[in-house]
Amino acid sequence: MARNDPTDTGGLFIGRRPGTARVHYAEEPEPGTPGRQRLDRGIAAFVLLVETLVCLTLWGPQPAAWLWVGSQVDYHAGSVTLGIAVAFAGMIATLMLTLMLAVRIDAIWKVLRRAGGIDQREGALPRIFAVTAIVAALAFGFWFLILEGPAPSLAPQ
């Protein structure tokens, strides 16, 4: 069934579902050989893995690294406030840089998927971002509640 069929929308206001616009190329691409397409799909899977790992760093390694930097600032400057400020500013800065990087990796993934013979319209970044956040939250919860246990002041003595 055509994905831009206006009847899909119930005929209301728009001619097609949002996000279903076909991909426009400058010129119609020449498809690669089946072998080449398989290779491209394999590279795309690898790129997707890299993209996932990059996103995962947002939920563990990066905050931990910045908390360590903040603690060092606190230790050397003798100011908790400055330490917290540096940690937060650093987290935000690397979050932005990571997202910029992830967007570029996602664009490469889409191109590779199309080269692999797949009609890839949407990127994977939103889903990866959400999934990695959930995975990180579950992992943190498991570590915090099961492995490490609540803080001493709250824990039963």
Add this chain to the structure above:
Amino acid sequence: MKRLFDRYRQYQQLPPEEVSRELIARRDEQRAGEVVFVPELDLARTAWHEPPHPEAVNAATFALRRRMNAYPDPGAREVRELAAARHGVEPAQVAVGHGAAELLQEACGELLTGGGELLVAWPGWRPLPELAQRAGGTAVPVPVDSGIDALADRVGADTRAVALCSPNDPTGATVARADVRALCERVGERVWVLLDEAFADFLEPGEDSAGLVAELPNLLVFRTFAKAHAMAGFRIGYVLAPAELAERLTPSFSVNAPAQAAAAWALELGDPVVAGRRAAAAHERDRLGRALQGTSLSFAPSAAPFVWLSSDSHDAEAIAAHLRIRRIAVAPGERWGDDRHVRITLRDSAATDRLIAALRELG
């Protein structure tokens, strides 16, 4: 390496602007080929083209929310008092009605009962002859090109009243205060003088003749809020007349409360608004006059927001037809029995620009 990148580059999606560029170019080309829609420009009607001042509307709205469960003031006391103070007459000499037209109709009915002549300065307000006939009288158009003495000269034994406009609709000519006084004195107290001052707000303050009602026993002056106050939809106006006649001219069923409230605001606080519209009308009139210099078109001095335009080389029908093709509506003079002139109402600057462009094509 370059070949490798080129292979993947061909799979890059075009940005939306790039995708739309061709569609936009196609749409622009299509639009360029379409017939351009030119909206109609109505310069045939004399009601002010803008809405009433928001404060006048507010006053009417306030009245609407306040006292619509009750009958309005039957005597329109507030409007009468404000109008009387403005013109230097007694409140008893003011009758408020549903527009100056209704009051003129009432006056014709009152003064022409049982027949008699109404001399109408011509060309003048177009419905006047019909109003006279409806009242059982006879309307006698009197050309006043050579001055209003012609009216006084024409007064006969059957003449009950004389009607004239200042500024005159359709010519825009004004009747000086001294001339109104002279006319009232010449025709004698037996004959009433009906002076329609619907456009008097476009005169400079003090140039109107309404105040003469306090001195002259046979003068009636009709005023409206439909023109300079832009309140035609409210249907309210008033007449200044001797007290006994004013009472008889007062409508049996009063003007509605929102209209009274808006009119009271206009009389009390509306002068700056009217002054602005007066200046705007004068500005557009001057612009039109200057733009027509060197052409065959011209108009006599006018104090109203319209001009009585004629051409040395075209008759009224040709001028009106030329403008009609350009979707500009004007009032051709044949409505007044004049085949040389058209009445053209002035609006805003954009309308005058369009009018000038169209008239210049006529030459």
